[in-house]
Amino acid sequence: MDMFYDSGVKLKVTFTDDQTLVGIVDHWTSSNDSEDGVQELTIKPTKGKLKDQLVNFNENEVSTIEIIK
Numbered sequence: 001m002d003m004f005y006d007s008g009v010k011l012k013v014t015f016t017d018d019q020t021l022v023g024i025v026d027h028w029t030s031s032n033d034s035e036d037g038v039q040e041l042t043i044k045p046t047k048g049k050l051k052d053q054l055v056n057f058n059e060n061e062v063s064t065i066e067i068i069k
Contacts, residue, residue: 003059005041011023011024011025011065014066016061021043026043
C-alpha cells in the first residue's frame with residue numbers, strides 16, 4: 001500500500017481492526033528510512049481523545065486510507 005501523502009492533507013484511516021482515525025498528515029517515512037523496513041505515516045487527529053497528538057502507524061496496520069476534502 002502506498003502511504004505517501006503530503007503534509008497537511010486530511011485523511012480517514014481505517015485500521016485492520018476496523019477502528020478509524022481522521023486527521024491531518026504530519027509526515028511520511030519511507031520503508032528505506034524506517035527501522036522495520038515498512039512505510040510509516042504520522043497524523044494529528046482532528047477530534048476524539050487523541051486530538052492534537054501525533055499518532056504514528058505503519059502500512060501493516062492499515063486497511064484503507066481515504067482523502068477527505
